[in-house]
Amino acid sequence: MTDRGPLSAVSPLDGRYARYTEPLVPYASEKALMRARVEVEARYLLALADLDATPLDLDSEERDAVTAAHEEFDDGDADLVKRIETEGARGYSATNHDVKAVEYFLREHAPERAHSWIHFGLTSEDVNNLAYRLLLKPAVEAVLLPELREVRDSLVAFAHEHADTPMLARTHGQPATPTTFGKEMAVYASRLGRLVARIDAAAAGIAGKLAGASGTYAAHHVAYPDVDWRAFSREFVEDLGIEHAEPTTQVNPCDDLAAVFDALRGANDVLLDLDRDIWRYVSDGYLGQETTEGETGSSTMPHKVNPIDFENSEGNLSKANSDLVFLADYLTTSRLQRDLSDSTVKRNVGSAFAYCLLGYSKLRRGLGEIEPNPVAMREELEAHPELIGEAVQTILRREGHGDAYERVKALTRGRHVTLDDFHELFADLDVPDDVRAELEALAPETYLGVAADLARDA
Known part of the structure; x- marks a missing residue:
């Protein structure tokens, strides 16, 4: 058998980037899915034992053993579940069915009289939809959201520290009204803060179903028609920390998951925008990057310090978004009451989350290694005196000059101008001396509006 270490991995997520994606292993691995399925089956068995209508009764030692099946689930247990599924084990023939293998595994932890009650009235999708949600919710809340909050906090720190650092703004790629690095x-x-709140809300709204083969509670109802199975299902699902979904087909409509995927995609779009802007600021010399001893920027150009973290983040977030859009579109559809393509x-949900995590981690690392260059920013502002044109024509409008825009346009559009050119214009204007002084005081590096206040309010 070939080596199965990181260097033999088919996917870079488990190979080159394994150290970055490791935090998702408890939520996105095959072992994690097995454990979550065992948890659903075990807690369901205990819930049935608590139901007055059923004759099942488990003592405290038996209940502890059932609970331990998922709370103490380890590599050996995962291997046993897989062997039951693929080759047979412990007296069971190969099931070729992952959920049935979990059912047989749980029999190893429950008394024989309870075996008929394991998976009672359920379809596999009852177990699977809940298991996935038991994993997806904490993956978002405990892994992805903290990374996003770290990125947001880094941006807030930049905003506050550089609230007053003037910088050339560009609209349509052309020099435009000045801003500050902090304000940007x-x-x-x-933007990211609003998306973090949206992701948080979407994760809180994850909903699960437990309603049988066609979503009608038919098997439960035929066995015990006097039990309020809808109320039982709601209580059971909510006890898992998940909202209850009803009505459903056999499939739990994944609108809840699609909302999470879409919220993550929205945050990723913001960060992609940031990656590209930071890349440009580095290219323009507005931002410097820390160098690492021994690190190679280019195999042939020794001088280079490339913005690789932002480029890596951009690539991984783009891949993540492609996967998230696909998942949201695909998982919200099913032929009639059920098809198995989902x-x-x-x-692949774990893969999409892993590309998100990679993008966030790389971006956060990149933000930790950049430093604004106020001198370079100021020099470029000073090289574009035409930027005060907006201020000039606005003041002249205030003073009643109906041709203000046209006069400034004639002076500046498509031409290289200097502050002296503006001052010659001011000398010819029919304006009070205090207004002329106001105009002559204008400079690109001070024409910043309330940018600093906006930055400090971040």
């Missing part, structure tokens, strides 16, 4: 970081911090697709 505040924009991203604010089963294999759901196994």
Whole structure:
């Protein structure tokens, strides 16, 4: 058998980037899915034992053994579940069915009289939809959101520290009204903050179903028609920390998951925008990057310090978004009451989250290694005196000059101008001396509006 270490991995997520994606292993691995399925089956068995209508009774020692099946689930247990599924074990023939293998595994932890009650009235999708949600919710809340909050906090720190650092703004790629570096970081911090709240809300709204083969509780109802199975299902699902979904087909409509995927995609779009802007600021010399001893920037150009973290983040977030859009579109559809195509697709949720995590980690690292260059920013502002044109024509409008825009346009459009050119214009204007002084005091590096206040409010 060939080596199965990181260097033999088919996917870079488990190979080159394994050290970055490791935090998702408890939520996105095959072992994690097995454990979550065992948890659903075990807690369901205990819930049935608590139901007055059923004759099942488990003593405290038996209940502890059932609970331990998922709370103490380890590599050996995962291997046993896989062997029951693929080759047979412990007296069971190969099931070729992952959920049935979990059912047989749980029999190893429950008394024989309880075996008929394991998976009672359930379809595999009852177990799977809950298991995936038991994993997806904490993957978002405990892994992805903290990374996003770290990125946001870094942006807030930049906003506050560089609230007053003037910088050339560009609209349509052309020099435009000046801004400050802090204010631009505040924009991203604010956008990301809103998306973090949206992701948090979407994760809180994850909902699960437990309603049988066609979503009608038919098997449960035929066995015990006097039990309020809808109330039982709601209580059971909510006890898992998940909202209850009803009505459903056999499939739990994945609108809840699609909301999470879409919220993550929205945050990724903001960060992609940031990656590209930071890349340009590095290219323009507005931002310097820390160098690492022994690190190679280029195999042939020794002088280079490339913005590789931002480029890596951009690539991984783009891949993540492609996967998230696909998942949201695919998982919200099913032929009639059930088809199985979603089963294999759901196994890629972890990959989408892993590309998100890679993008966030690389971006956070990149932000920790850049430093604004106020001198370079100021020099470029001073090289573009035409930027005060907006201020000039606005003041002249205030003073009643109906041709203000046209006069400034004639002076500046498509031409290289200096502050002296503006001052010659001011000398010819029919304006009070205090207004002329106001105009002559204008400079690109001070024409910043309330940018600093906006940055400090981040």
